[in-house]
Amino acid sequence: MEDASRGRFFGPDNDRALAVEVLYETTAVRLVLDEEGAVAGIEARDRAGMLSRLDAPAVVLASGGFEGDSEMMARYIGFDLPTVSRGGAHNRGEGIQMALDVGARPIGQWNQFHPLPADPRTAGAASGLMTFAAVMETVPYSLMVNNSGDRFMDEGATSMDYLYDLVGRAVQRQPSQTGYAVFDSKAMTLPHYRKAVLRDKVFEPYQADTVEGLATLIGVDGEALTATVASYNAAVPQDDAQFDAMRLDGLSTDRLTPPKSNWARSLDTPPFYCYPVTCSNVFTMGGIGTDHTARVVDMDGIPIPGLYAAGEMTGIYRDKYVGATAVLRGLVFGRLAGYNAVDHSFNQARP
Ligand SMILES: Cc1cc2nc3c(=O)[nH]c(=O)nc-3n(C[C@H](O)[C@H](O)[C@H](O)COP(=O)(O)OP(=O)(O)OC[C@H]3O[C@@H](n4cnc5c(N)ncnc54)[C@H](O)[C@@H]3O)c2cc1C
The missing domain is CATH 3.50.50.60 (FAD/NAD(P)-binding domain)
Structure with a gap:
């Protein structure tokens, strides 16, 4: 104008x-x-x-x-x-x-939406906002599993800005549209991690001293989750010196399906934690x-x-x-x- x-x-x-x-x-x-x-x-x-x-x-x-x-x-x-x-x-x-x-x-993609992985416990929270930052910031340093304790995606596929969209969509395709980001206490020492997850946190992550104990808390089969973590730990590099949370560090699993392409450190240091994850909707893409x-x-x-x-x-x-x-x-x-x-x-x- x-x-x-x-x-x-x-x-x-x-x-x-x-x-x-x-x-x-x-x-x-x-x-x-x-x-x-x-x-x-x-x-x-x-x-x-x-x-x-x-x-x-x-x-x-x-x-x-x-x-x-x-x-x-x-x-x-x-x-x-x-x-x-x-x-x-x-x-x-x-x-x-x-x-x-x-x-x-009509214009845009009517069958598409912008997904955001979020903590299902916070649906209807008084704040009016589901917790999503804590979930997004945690997934790259976690294993994502479904109700059966199976992994279903590459948690280190790309940087967080691109990854969260993929996480939301992958979780939506799981039974009950629910996934679980399982991580260990090493995540707590990541640079700026605590500040990042505090941004909109309403609930603490589930916490247990063993993977099996964590599985019981979240209602996932303990044997299956323990086996998933064991096969992941067997596929990560012995030497994780190249781990760098601030970039795509290339620390990837070997012969694991699906792979974890970056930040593939072993999950072995208690306590173990978990955020439940659902797919929330930010907005739809069809319009005029x-x-x-x-x-x-x-x-x-x-x-x-x-x-x-x-x-x-x-x-x-x-x-x-x-x-x-x-x-x-x-x-x-x-x-x-x-x-x-x-x-x-x-x-x-x-x-
Ligand atoms: C949690 C969250 C985080 C986001 N983060 C970012 C970000 O970091 N960067 C970014 O660029 N975008 C972000 N977005 C997206 C961005 O905020 C939205 O796309 C943008 O605010 C949409 O603006 P809008 O004016 O089109 O619609 P809205 O802000 O949704 O406003 C629409 C208004 O119209 C009203 N309305 C609806 N129907 C009627 C009706 N029939 N009659 C009268 N009033 C009606 C609604 O009540 C509402 O007040 C985020 C969104 C969310 C939810």
């Missing part, structure tokens, strides 16, 4: 103050169009169930994905998941559906198409007059979420949507 038009509304000479009214506990349910198909406002339902019409020459949709709607999750992704934050439960795809209903183009100025487009790529969108509901991602880009794109396109919606509104109001 041009600086000149930005200045018209937000520069020092701007004399048109905008008042903003926030309607809490009010759900937008439908877009209202005029007879020419331009946006003319929305209909919203309040807590008492009353429907009201809000007239507006421009509407910005920024109501997130559909991670909070079990029906849409089942339809597009095939299963439901806990949302990692309490707020996610309110993102039920209504904004996406409202836009589709007026001809917006916009152009480079945040205008919602139809199937022909033509902007729907007066309709703008930003954030999670605009799709974009495919297969993999690139860390830390969600807030950035929400900021960039949210700002553009805001400027352009105001611009559009004033242009509509002009005689």
Whole structure:
């Protein structure tokens, strides 16, 4: 957008103050169009169930994905998941559906979501957030096992930023969608480990003096887990001098399936610990198409007059979420949507 038009509304000479009214506990349910198909406002339902019409020459949709709607999750992704934050439960795809209903183009990968491995004990925690940092930071220095005590993934496949996505997906495919990150007391001496896991910890990891004792605590078959740990210990290098938690150190198992490609130290120093792990949902990847100025487009790529969108509901991602880009794109396109919606509104109001 041009600086000149930005200045018209937000520069020092701007004399048109905008008042903003926030309607809490009010759900937008439908877009209202005029007879020419331009946006003319929305209909919203309040807590008492009353429907009201809000007239507006421009509407910005920024109501997130559909991670909070079990029906849409089942339809597009095939299963439901806990949302990692309490707020996610309110993102039920209504904004996406409202836009589709007026001809917006679907975009993004509708059968995909951004997973985060999290501690299932913290679902519904008072903080509103499931514990995920402790789990993520621990997995690379652990063995991941399922209910049967079997390993199911390469815990050292790549660095933590890339790994956590793989962990979430692998755990989701396990029986009861549960895995266990089993580690020993050597993890406690990793650089910055305690600080890292303290960030959002609600529950301590399970702890026992023996692997068998740990298995009993977490309800996993003790013999199976002991055998898994023994075969892993037999496959790690005798000399672990190259272990380096701060980089991909190449310390890998030999002839073990699945392998552990980095940080493969023996698991032999009590006490032994375990975080249970489930797959939580950060956001969904299907959404509606916009152009480079945040205008919602139809199937022909033509902007729907007066309709703008930003954030999670605009799709974009495919297969993999690139860390830390969600807030950035929400900021960039949210700002553009805001400027352009105001611009559009004033242009509509002009005689
Ligand atoms: C735990 C966690 C950690 C994250 N870490 C990062 C990170 O490090 N870096 C990063 O870039 N991103 C991160 N993200 C992702 C990022 O925070 C989100 O993608 C982003 O906040 C989405 O913004 P949004 O405005 O699109 O949607 P939201 O922030 O979800 O806002 C949508 C709003 O719309 C409301 N709403 C929904 N439906 C309706 C309706 N029908 N009517 C009225 N209102 C409605 C909702 O109640 C909600 O308030 C993280 C997300 C989580 C949950």
